[in-house]
Amino acid sequence: MNLNDCHNFSDFxxxxxxxxxxxxxxxIDGAADDxxxxxxxxxxxxxxxxxxxxxxxxxxxxLSTTIFGKKLDLPFYLAPxxxxxxxxxxxxxxxxxxxxxxxxxxxxxxxxxxxxxEIASLVDTPKMFQFxxxxxxxxxxxxxxxxxxAKFDVMALTVDTITGGNRERDLRTGFTSPxxxxxxxxxxxxxxxxxxxxxxxxxxxxLPHLQDYVKEGTDTNTSIGQYFSTMLDQSMNxxxxxKLCSQWGGHFALKGxxxxxxxxxxxxxxCTGIMVSNHGGRQLDGSRAPFDQLxxxxxxxxxxxxxxxxGGFQRGTHMLKALSLGAKACSGGRLYLYALAAGGQAGVERxxxxxxxxxxxxxxxMGCTKISDLNRDNLRFRK
Amino acid sequence: MNLNDCHNFSDFxxxxxxxxxxxxxxxIDGGADDxxTLRRNTESFNxxxxxxxxxxxxxxxxxxxxxxxxxxxxxIFLSPTAMQRLYHHDGDKASARAAxxxxxxxxMSTMANNSIEEIANISSGPKLFQxxxxxxxxxxxxxxxxxxxxxFDGMCLTVDTLVAGNREKDHRTGFTTPPxxxxxxxxxxxxxxxxxxxxxxxxxxxxxxxxxxTDKGTNISxxxxxxxxxxxxxxMSWKDAEYCVKKWNGPFALKGVxxxxxxxxxxxxxCTAIMVSNHGGRQLDGSRSPFDQVxxxxxxxxxxxxxxxxGxxxRGTHVLKALAAGATACSFGRMFLFSLAAGGQKGVERxxxxxxxxxxxxxxxxxxxxxxELNNSKLIYRK
Numbered sequence: 001m002n003l004n005d006c007h008n009f010s011d012f013x014x015x016x017x018x019x020x021x022x023x024x025x026x027x028i029d030g031a032a033d034d035x036x037x038x039x040x041x042x043x044x045x046x047x048x049x050x051x052x053x054x055x056x057x058x059x060x061x062x063l064s065t066t067i068f069g070k071k072l073d074l075p076f077y078l079a080p081x082x083x084x085x086x087x088x089x090x091x092x093x094x095x096x097x098x099x100x101x102x103x104x105x106x107x108x109x110x111x112x113x114x115x116x117x118e119i120a121s122l123v124d125t126p127k128m129f130q131f132x133x134x135x136x137x138x139x140x141x142x143x144x145x146x147x148x149x150a151k152f153d154v155m156a157l158t159v160d161t162i163t164g165g166n167r168e169r170d171l172r173t174g175f176t177s178p179x180x181x182x183x184x185x186x187x188x189x190x191x192x193x194x195x196x197x198x199x200x201x202x203x204x205x206x207l208p209h210l211q212d213y214v215k216e217g218t219d220t221n222t223s224i225g226q227y228f229s230t231m232l233d234q235s236m237n238x239x240x241x242x243k244l245c246s247q248w249g250g251h252f253a254l255k256g257x258x259x260x261x262x263x264x265x266x267x268x269x270x271c272t273g274i275m276v277s278n279h280g281g282r283q284l285d286g287s288r289a290p291f292d293q294l295x296x297x298x299x300x301x302x303x304x305x306x307x308x309x310x311g312g313f314q315r316g317t318h319m320l321k322a323l324s325l326g327a328k329a330c331s332g333g334r335l336y337l338y339a340l341a342a343g344g345q346a347g348v349e350r351x352x353x354x355x356x357x358x359x360x361x362x363x364x365x366m367g368c369t370k371i372s373d374l375n376r377d378n379l380r381f382r383k
Numbered sequence: 384m385n386l387n388d389c390h391n392f393s394d395f396x397x398x399x400x401x402x403x404x405x406x407x408x409x410x411i412d413g414g415a416d417d418x419x420t421l422r423r424n425t426e427s428f429n430x431x432x433x434x435x436x437x438x439x440x441x442x443x444x445x446x447x448x449x450x451x452x453x454x455x456x457x458x459i460f461l462s463p464t465a466m467q468r469l470y471h472h473d474g475d476k477a478s479a480r481a482a483x484x485x486x487x488x489x490x491m492s493t494m495a496n497n498s499i500e501e502i503a504n505i506s507s508g509p510k511l512f513q514x515x516x517x518x519x520x521x522x523x524x525x526x527x528x529x530x531x532x533x534x535f536d537g538m539c540l541t542v543d544t545l546v547a548g549n550r551e552k553d554h555r556t557g558f559t560t561p562p563x564x565x566x567x568x569x570x571x572x573x574x575x576x577x578x579x580x581x582x583x584x585x586x587x588x589x590x591x592x593x594x595x596x597t598d599k600g601t602n603i604s605x606x607x608x609x610x611x612x613x614x615x616x617x618x619m620s621w622k623d624a625e626y627c628v629k630k631w632n633g634p635f636a637l638k639g640v641x642x643x644x645x646x647x648x649x650x651x652x653x654c655t656a657i658m659v660s661n662h663g664g665r666q667l668d669g670s671r672s673p674f675d676q677v678x679x680x681x682x683x684x685x686x687x688x689x690x691x692x693x694g695x696x697x698r699g700t701h702v703l704k705a706l707a708a709g710a711t712a713c714s715f716g717r718m719f720l721f722s723l724a725a726g727g728q729k730g731v732e733r734x735x736x737x738x739x740x741x742x743x744x745x746x747x748x749x750x751x752x753x754x755x756e757l758n759n760s761k762l763i764y765r766k
Contacts, residue, residue: 007551008416046419049671051642054542057620315416317669357549358416364546364617365667377642380671383430383766 038281080107160256316358543639681709699741
């Protein structure tokens with residue numbers, strides 16, 4: 001199996017599983033507790049059907065959409081995710097260049113393995129920085145200032161990860177960052193020698209946004225759950241968010257909003273967008289799927305800020321459903337992470353190309369030529 | 384296993400799988416993307432239950448109905464499907480003769496391997512032609528004229544296939560037409576010598592209806608997908624459909640209507656019927672199933688339009704449910720193709736006999752003397 005055999009999400013996932021040491025694969029693939037929310041994120045799309053319109057003349061389809069004041073050629077973007085160089089030695093460089101090629105946005109995590117400065121020198125299309133609110137205010141200020149200096153377009157404050165989710169697969173595989181060889185993981189690393197060779201020879205693994213402030217995850221092996229639980233400031237409140245928002249002074253989003261009430265408060269503190277997200281089912285298991293919650297939030301604040309639906313997308317038709325309900329754009333992490341592991345930049349490009357081709361085809365089959373043609377009349381919910 | 388062991392859809396499917404090289408079997412069997420719409424087409428019948436009336440002195444139920452101006456002996460017929468000679472060397476001849484024997488419609492695809500004239504010569508039963516609007520108008524005009532000369536009874540225009548669906552099984556098996564021997568598929572063809580022998584000894588494989596107009600799909604290996612994307616006109620509009628209705632000037636159906644407002648427009652442009660269909664789940668995955676949608680359409684169009692439910696029908700009880708929900712008749716493609724592959728004309732006859740017997744038996748069990756007695760009161764939807 002190679003990249004040319006990858007036609008969809010599950011193909012990329014399969015190839016990633018072949019290429020990655022198992023603790024790393026399961027770090028991407030796993031979610032919190034029983035993974036019920038993770039499953040629901042995708043299965044929620046199956047409770048509603050698309051109703052196409054015919055004979056509308058659909059030769060040319062325009063997939064562009066505007067979020068945070070930036071026009072993107074695609075109605076989806078690559079959500080920020082941590083530790084990308086664990087999945088492929090090019091990490092964020094590969095993802096950023098692939099996103100640039102398709103003129104869509106991508107996110108860089110505070111826990112990225114390539115610095116914002118380097119990303120800015122490689123990619124001039126829209127970029128988002130994903131902020132975690134640390135106890136160390138010096139670290140917070142440094143992240144903000146560096147992202148601002150690097151001319152990132154959007155700042156997204158993560159609000160659903162005040163403590164680490166219970167990712168039981170990581171407990172079993174002993175996943176830490178940087179990866180640690182344990183008797184149980186040794187075999188898995190030994191059977192993927194290419195990954196090991198690349199990891200050790202393609203530059204030092206580091207977390208450039210954090211390394212001046214913390215030891216965890218940079219030169220001591222730490223689990224990601226531990227990191228969140230010990231380093232992040234659990235007292236973070238709306239005031240802190242508001243302060244960050246004005247300190248940033250540009251497009252600012254809250255990532256991980258689920259309740260209508262919180263969405264309204266996001267408007268009040270000056271946010272220009274929110275990501276309706278449960279962190280890919282990796283935090284609170286049993287929480288609501290973004291797609292299930294989307295309509296209420298769009299109804300409440302859709303005209304006041306950009307509502308992004310994040311999580312569960314595996315198909316172009318899933319995106320059409322979210323866009324029909326009123327999302328301004330769709331995003332996902334696993335959406336491209338398996339592809340990154342499967343083939344670096346070429347893998348991510350192939351994944352984007354596949355989703356794009358699906359969207360164009362599905363728009364034509366729906367009888368729509370632009371994203372704004374999609375609306376709730378296109379949908380019927382099953383009883 | 385032979386034809387006498389085939390009592391239902393899954394038996395015919397099993398036998399077809401034995402007889403066909405795997406790329407060809409999967410071309411019939413597959414749907415678009417994740418095949419969720421393909422599955423839903425049949426599953427949707429299970430969301431409601433039949434409520435029989437007893438002691439109705441039914442005697443022998445009358446299964447007659449009228450479709451596209453023709454009296455047919457039972458409320459089911461064969462949907463148009465392309466390239467039937469891939470499934471059995473007799474191709475359309477076998478299905479046309481079988482349908483005539485049971486007094487119901489045989490339908491011919493634009494992409495049939497027998498010509499309009501050839502089939503008109505061997506069958507005097509009801510015949511429906513399935514039109515695709517090609518970018519080259521003269522192909523469309525020529526087809527309509529020839530159908531008139533050959534006294535076809537009805538014309539249907541496919542409106543859900545402006546662009547080919549994402550049939551991933553075909554990517555994997557390398558399905559093309561005519562079949563191309565690839566390393567992957569070689570083994571499968573070698574394991575079905577009888578199919579290969581018949582394929583090469585029963586006349587040349589061609590797209591008989593369009594062979595003078597285009598060489599695509601006739602003497603070069605093309606995937607159906609490429610044919611659709613190159614030849615069909617994605618700019619097709621209501622005007623084009625109206626043009627075809629007028630040019631045909633006889634009973635006319637739109638095939639692939641799902642939205643209520645499109646059904647109403649079909650009346651406005653002079654259609655006799657619509658086929659509520661998602662192309663057997665082969666086009667837009669995530670789109671609504673015909674049975675889920677049929678009653679809303681019937682409510683909107685009243686008696687101004689015949690409604691053919693196309694897709695998911697596997698059982699006589701499915702037909703009864705469809706008619707009770709508002710359909711005039713049902714049609715099916717995949718089911719009869721498996722019977723065609725399983726046993727040629729005899730296979731299709733056996734299937735039609737089985738379906739006839741099931742409908743007849745179930746009408747008696749429902750306490751219905753004729754099809755008009757099937758209405759919404761016979762159905763209870765589960766919550």
